[in-house]
Amino acid sequence: MNLWADFLSNDGRIIDKWKHYFPAYERHFARYVNRPLTFLEIGCGEGGSLQMWKRYFGPHARLIGIDVRPQCAAFEEDQIAIRIGDQADPVFLDQLIEEFGTPDIVLDDGSHIMQHVVATFGFLFHRTAPDGVYMVEDLHTAYWEQFGGGLQRPGTFIELCKTLVDEMNADWTRGALPPTEFTRSTLSMHFYDSLVAFERGRTTRKTGFRIGRET
Structure with a gap:
């Protein structure tokens, strides 16, 4: 059963997710299924998503949910x-x-x-596993004033991501933008509707090759 099917058949605690997130979840999280894993979810909702992740990742996963609401402590269970x-x-x-x-x-x-x-990103990104995944969802709020958002408004996470695209490519700016730890530790950034996923990792020396026989 895939994650979307599991979500649709959920009869446990309530899960509140946008359906277009599920292909992105599977794309970035599939390699962790049935492997030792420490998964940190920020925001517990009504507890159902943590149960969904437990079913998805399997018996070796350790899941941590954080929330400001004390009543969320009731969501603790095995794993x-x-x-x-x-x-x-x-x-x-x-x-x-x-x-x-x-x-x-x-x-x-x-x-x-x-x-x-x-x-949160500023603190946790470089404390995530060197080959880990950092995902931020519900980024439509980056365009909503009540969440501190707005189209092209300075300080939103979307605007930060736009600068991080340049930072990831700093090696090619011919000195205009010095490489940073983000440059050295980020393999890719993936943009979806309302969601951004970062895949961490280090490359070897960036070398171009021209291989083959001229005709």
Whole structure:
């Protein structure tokens, strides 16, 4: 059963997801199925998504949900840990890393407030596994004023991503933009409707080849 089919047949706690996210989930998360995994979901909703991820990733997955609402502690069960705290609080996030270690996947489905999303990314991205995935969803809020958003408004996560595209390609800017740790540790950025996925990893020396026999 794939993730979409599992979602449609859910009879556990409520899951609230946009259907067009599911192909992106499968594309970026499939390699972790039935393997040891530390998965951090920011925002617990009504508890159903953590149960869905538990079914999807299998018996070796350790799932951590964080939320500011104390009642979310009731969502704990085998393989699922809940911690109560603010996603934008670096002290809280540092305590999570100290307790659970480096996450392989971070999925930000939290407040969707731009200031929070940017702060969380700034702290957690470089603390995600060197070959891990960092995904931010519900980024339609980057265009909504009540979440600190707006079209081309400075400070939104979408605007940050636009600068990160240049930063990822800094090696080719001929000195106009110095390479950074993001440049060196990011393999790819994938943009979807309302969702961005970052795949971490380091390349070997960037070398172009021209191979073959001239005719």
